[in-house]
Amino acid sequence: xxxxxxxxxxxxxxxxxxxxxxxxxxxxxxxxxxxxxxxxxxxxxxxxxxxxxxxxxxxxxxxxxxxxxxxxxxxxxxxxxxxxxxxxxxxxxxxxxxxxxxxxxxxxxxxxxxxxxxxxxxxxxxxxxxxxxxxxxxxxxxxxxxxxxxxxxxxxxxxxxxxxxxxxxxxxxxxxxxxxxxxxxxxxxxxxxxxxxxxxxxxxxxxxxxxxxxxxxxxxxxxxxxxxxxxxxxxxxxxxxxxxxxxxxxxxxxxxxxxxxxxxxxxxxxxxxxxxxxxxxxxxxxxxxxxx
Amino acid sequence: xxxxxxxxxxxxxxxxxxxxxxxxxxxxxxxxxxxxxxxxxxxxxxxxxxxxxxxxxxxxxxxxxxxxxxxxxxxxxxxxxxxxxxxxxxxxxxxxxxxxxxxxxxxxxxxxxxxxxxxxxxxxxxxxxxxxxxxxxxxxxxxxxxxxxxxxxxxxxxxxxxxxxxxxxxxxxxxxxxxxxxxxxxxxxxxxxxxxxxxxxxxxxxxxxxxxxxxxxxxxxxxxxxxxxxxxxxxxxxxxxxxxxxxxxxxxxxxxxxxxxxxxxxxxxxxxxxxxxxxxxxxxxxxxxxxxxxxxxxxxxxxxxxxxxxxxxxxxxxxxxxxxxxxxxxxxxxxxxxxxxxxxxxxxxxxxxxxxxxxxxxxxxxxxxxxxxxxxxxxx
Numbered sequence: 001x002x003x004x005x006x007x008x009x010x011x012x013x014x015x016x017x018x019x020x021x022x023x024x025x026x027x028x029x030x031x032x033x034x035x036x037x038x039x040x041x042x043x044x045x046x047x048x049x050x051x052x053x054x055x056x057x058x059x060x061x062x063x064x065x066x067x068x069x070x071x072x073x074x075x076x077x078x079x080x081x082x083x084x085x086x087x088x089x090x091x092x093x094x095x096x097x098x099x100x101x102x103x104x105x106x107x108x109x110x111x112x113x114x115x116x117x118x119x120x121x122x123x124x125x126x127x128x129x130x131x132x133x134x135x136x137x138x139x140x141x142x143x144x145x146x147x148x149x150x151x152x153x154x155x156x157x158x159x160x161x162x163x164x165x166x167x168x169x170x171x172x173x174x175x176x177x178x179x180x181x182x183x184x185x186x187x188x189x190x191x192x193x194x195x196x197x198x199x200x201x202x203x204x205x206x207x208x209x210x211x212x213x214x215x216x217x218x219x220x221x222x223x224x225x226x227x228x229x230x231x232x233x234x235x236x237x238x239x240x241x242x243x244x245x246x247x248x249x250x251x252x253x254x255x256x257x258x259x260x261x262x263x264x265x266x267x268x269x270x271x272x273x274x275x276x277x278x279x280x281x282x283x284x285x286x287x288x289x290x291x292x
Numbered sequence: 293x294x295x296x297x298x299x300x301x302x303x304x305x306x307x308x309x310x311x312x313x314x315x316x317x318x319x320x321x322x323x324x325x326x327x328x329x330x331x332x333x334x335x336x337x338x339x340x341x342x343x344x345x346x347x348x349x350x351x352x353x354x355x356x357x358x359x360x361x362x363x364x365x366x367x368x369x370x371x372x373x374x375x376x377x378x379x380x381x382x383x384x385x386x387x388x389x390x391x392x393x394x395x396x397x398x399x400x401x402x403x404x405x406x407x408x409x410x411x412x413x414x415x416x417x418x419x420x421x422x423x424x425x426x427x428x429x430x431x432x433x434x435x436x437x438x439x440x441x442x443x444x445x446x447x448x449x450x451x452x453x454x455x456x457x458x459x460x461x462x463x464x465x466x467x468x469x470x471x472x473x474x475x476x477x478x479x480x481x482x483x484x485x486x487x488x489x490x491x492x493x494x495x496x497x498x499x500x501x502x503x504x505x506x507x508x509x510x511x512x513x514x515x516x517x518x519x520x521x522x523x524x525x526x527x528x529x530x531x532x533x534x535x536x537x538x539x540x541x542x543x544x545x546x547x548x549x550x551x552x553x554x555x556x557x558x559x560x561x562x563x564x565x566x567x568x569x570x571x572x573x574x575x576x577x578x579x580x581x582x583x584x585x586x587x588x589x590x591x592x593x594x595x596x597x598x599x600x601x602x603x604x605x606x607x608x609x610x611x612x613x614x615x616x617x618x619x620x621x622x623x624x625x626x627x628x629x630x631x632x633x634x635x636x637x638x639x640x641x642x643x644x645x646x647x648x649x650x651x652x653x654x655x656x657x658x659x660x661x662x663x664x665x666x667x668x669x670x671x672x
Contacts, residue, residue, distance in 0.1 A: 005334070025344040029330050040354065070454030074467065082470035089478040100477075107474060135585070138455075177585025179542075182352055186322060189348040192357055233583065233613075 004028065008057070016207045017046070017053030018200060026191045027054060036131075036149055036170035038185055041193025043175055044237015046204075051130035051171040058169060060126040065117040067137040073144060077154060078119045081112045088112070108158035119154060122164040128171065135174040139181065146184050196238060198225050204238055209245045219256040219287055220245045224268060226286050232274045240268045258283040301337070302328060304371050305346075311367050312350055315359045319350040339368070422657040425629065427507030438514055440656055442550060446519035446529060448493030448591040449668030451619075455489045462487030493591050493619055495519065495529045495666055498577065500596030501561060502535040502568035508626045508654070509564075510554075512595050515659055517553050520545040530586055534573035534596070535563040540581070568599055570639050571606030578613055591666050592618040595653055597627045600639025607639050611646035621646060624653030624662050 008031070009024035019027065027050075030037045039047040055062035065076055085107050092103055113119075121129035131145065148154060149170060153163035172188060174180055196204065202221045209217070224241045236244075244267040253260055261283050269275045309324045319327075330345040343364060351360050421433055421440070429437060458465060465486035472481045497516050501509050520529045520542065533539045539561045547553035558564070578587065592614060600607055615621050623643060627633055629652040635641050644650060649665050652658040 021340060022344045022347065025334065025341065026348050029333065029345070029348060032333050033326070033329060035326070068454070072455065080467075080471075082466055085474060086470060086478060089474065093478065175584055176354070177588070179353070182318060185352040186320070189326075190351050190353075190356075191348060192351075192354055233579070 011057045012053050013207075015053045015056040017049060018196075018204050018207060020196075020200070023050070023191060026189050029189055030169060033189075034152075034167045036172050036188040038180075038188035038190050039171060039173045039193060040176055040190070042195065042235065042237055044239035045193035045195060046238055047171075047173040047193055048130065048132055049239075051128055051173075054169055054171065055128035058126050058128060060128050060169070061124060062128050062130060063117050063121045063124065063168070064130045064132060066132045067134050067141070069136055069138055071137050071141055075116060076118050076141070077116050077144075077148075078156060079114045079116065080108070081114050085112050110159065113156065113159070118148060119162065121168040121170075122152060122154060122162060124168070125164070125166050127168040129168045131170065131172045133175060134172050134184075135177045135180055142181050142184050146181075146187065149184075149187050195228055195235070198222065201225065201238060201241060205241055205245050208242045209249065212245045212249045213254045215255050216248060216253060217245055220248065222289070223256070223261060223283065223286055226281070227268065227278060230277060230281070232269070232277065233271045234269070234274060236268045243267045256287060258287065261287070305331070305342075307371075308346070308363070308367050309350060312346075312360065312363050315363045317350060317356045317359050317363075318352060323350050342368075422660075423655050425626075425654045426511045426656075427626070427654070434510075437511060437656060438550070441511065441514040441518055441659075444515060444518035444659070444663065445521075446495055446663050446666055448495045448527065448619075448666060450490040450492050451589070452488040453491045456486040457489040459485050459487035461485055492527050493589060494527045494586070496582075496587055496590050496592045496618075497529060497531045498574075498592065498594045498596070499531065499533045500535065500568060500570070500594075501533045501564055502599070503565040504568070504597055504599045505626070506565055508595075512626075512653070513554055513557060514550055516541075516595075517545050517550045519663075521548070530581075530590075532577060532581075533557070533561050533563075534570065534577070535561070535568060536566040537561075537563045538573045538576040538580075539563075567601040568596070568639075569602035570596065570598070570600045570643075571602050571604070571608075571610050574607065574610040574614060578610060578617070582614065582617055587614060587617045589619050591620045591622065593622045593624060593662070593666060594643075594647075595624045595626075597625055598623070598635065598637045598640025598643060600637065600642070604638040604642035608642035608646070611643045615646040615648075620648045622649045622651065622662065622665055623647045624651050624658070626652070626654040626658075628652045629654045629658065 005021075005024040005028040008028050009019055012019050012024070012027065026037050029035065037050075039050060041047060051064070052062050088107060089103070092106075097103055115123060117129070121127050134142070134145070137145075151163075152167040153161050155161045172184075195201075198221060201224070202218055205212070205217045205221055206214070212220075221241060224236050224244070228235045244264065247264055247267045248256065248260070251260075251264070262279055265275050265278055269278055305328060306324060309319045309327065312319045327346055327349040330349050331342065334341050334345060336342075346364065347357065347360055351357055421429075421436060424433070426437065456463075456465070458468065462485045465484040468484035468486075469481070472484065473479070475481075497519060499509075499512055499516055505512075516529075516531045520531055528542065530540070530542050531545050533541055541557045541560055544556035544560050545553050547556055581587070582592075611621070625635075625640065628635075628650070635644055635650075651662050651665055653662060
């Protein structure tokens with residue numbers, strides 16, 4: 001285990017995930033207090049990547065639950081393996097088992113329980129659980145998650161309570177498509193993800209795409225930073241910056257010019273209106289300013 | 293900062309949490325507990341550690357962060373050392389509220405006392421009131437209208453959800469069927485079925501509170517309040533006010549008592565009776581809320597007279613965008629019922645091509661009609 005936010009930060013950075021002071025403290029507290037981190041912020045700011053970085057640091061498997069509307073306990077927590085239960089029943093009959101009580105307890109034993117992500121996370125030690133886009137699930141699911149995250153245990157009526165010997169590290173992400181219930185947030189540490197500044201974003205790009213030339217990385221970052229200040233429908237996230245650098249590198253580019261930038265804008269901007277707007281900007285001026 | 297006796301530090305930190313609560317951050321006792329625990333764990337009195345520990349544990353939304361930063365700066369300017377000898381927590385700086393904030397509701401307050409109408413008279417006059425323009429009512433009629441509005445409900449048209457519910461017909465539900473099979477020792481049993489559940493669509497109300505809407509603001513806000521409460525809790529109605537600024541008042545609307553809710557809204561909305569820049573407001577709504585999901589698949593109702601001070605082209609573009617996101621866009625215009633009304637106001641004309649239903653919004657009857665349209669009745 002780590003001794004302080006500083007060390008944790010260094011270890012996270014070794015995995016290629018750069019954190020600022022606040023996030024380092026958030027991760028440290030999450031590990032020590034066994035609290036989930038509730039990550040909110042624009043798409044592409046590294047909320048989901050945090051979970052995999054934490055998993056690498058902990059040397060633990062990452063168990064991911066993607067939320068969607070209508071998700072329920074049998075998809076998130078556990079389900080009974082009905083076909084196998086029936087098969088078992090038939091087999092028992094064939095060999096003439098008559099002890100109904102024993103048969104029943106066999107049918108509803110751990111053997112026939114299928115663990116879905118949440119139960120897997122409780123049963124795997126250590127583990128990192130990512131509950132992705134929790135704002136997409138509905139209220140019922142939130143209430144159910146609340147119960148799980150406050151006790152780190154699950155009650156299966158037929159089996160009793162299954163408890164995690166040591167709680168998993170939990171990362172929840174939300175894109176704010178709707179307000180998540182306060183009761184759930186209260187259980188969590190709240191961290192808001194902002195777009196990073198130029199220096200940090202450049203460092204992230206260099207870390208994630210080491211093969212890209214320094215110059216190209218700086219130019220890409222500069223353009224993306226400028227694009228974010230424009231009034232775009234969907235400002236690009238760090239993920240897009242990394243994608244763009246990768247795409248340009250795949251094209252064999254070592255530096256960016258306005259023509260190439262316009263040709264590859266699709267890696268960064270995902271709306272026609274935004275692309276039009278970017279094309280109307282003087283990209284060569286931006287590039288010249290950060291020409292270096 | 294120097295090491296300090298713990299008791300005093302705690303008092304200062306708890307005082308800080310109190311100041312935060314006064315500024316509107318829901319930093320309840322359990323959060324404060326976590327905050328203190330976090331600081332103890334960090335074992336540090338360094339300003340940035342205190343800042344982050346507090347921010348991570350006491351805040352719960354992006355809106356809180358701005359308040360947090362403000363209170364943090366103000367409070368720790370007065371308490372440079374968290375462990376300084378006990379000084380009572382200073383009176384927290386109240387959230388600045390523009391003087392104009394009260395203007396929207398205060399004129400109505402006087403009229404409230406004037407009312408004492410016997411209940412018997414209510415029922416008979418309700419029918420008359422139903423079709424009267426809300427801007428032309430006297431004090432007594434207004435009070436009656438309020439009571440009628442309180443009984444309103446608004447829910448979006450139903451849609452199928454991916455969630456499956458037990459049903460009499462539909463697909464076979466293996467879970468329940470096999471459970472029953474097992475119950476009977478594997479003997480064939482009755483098949484159980486399941487079918488997609490339905491759920492009302494989310495309703496989003498965008499309420500124009502600019503000067504030209506003044507005569508209707510009170511009634512429409514009460515309508516919004518009733519709508520926010522009458523809908524099922526599973527898909528709460530979102531309410532925003534638009535004027536010179538966009539304000540989300542869904543949270544303020546959660547007060548059960550309409551008067552308390554309206555008072556909360558009044559202090560939250562900084563731009564009563566100003567001008568309208570509908571296009572810009574709409575863009576703000578779509579950027580911050582709509583595109584992320586609030587407007588996706590929802591029934592969006594704009595309650596406005598369409599009086600646009602800004603650029604109608606921007607409004608037209610944003611309405612197109614809204615139309616692509618939302619399931620249906622309904623525009624309720626209180627002026628529509630005026631004899632000889634033509635949607636000539638530049639804003640209204642620009643918005644109309646992207647509107648699925650254009651209805652009146654001047655009377656109780658019109659609002660009932662609006663509720664029906666939102667529920668999915670064929671449009672007006």
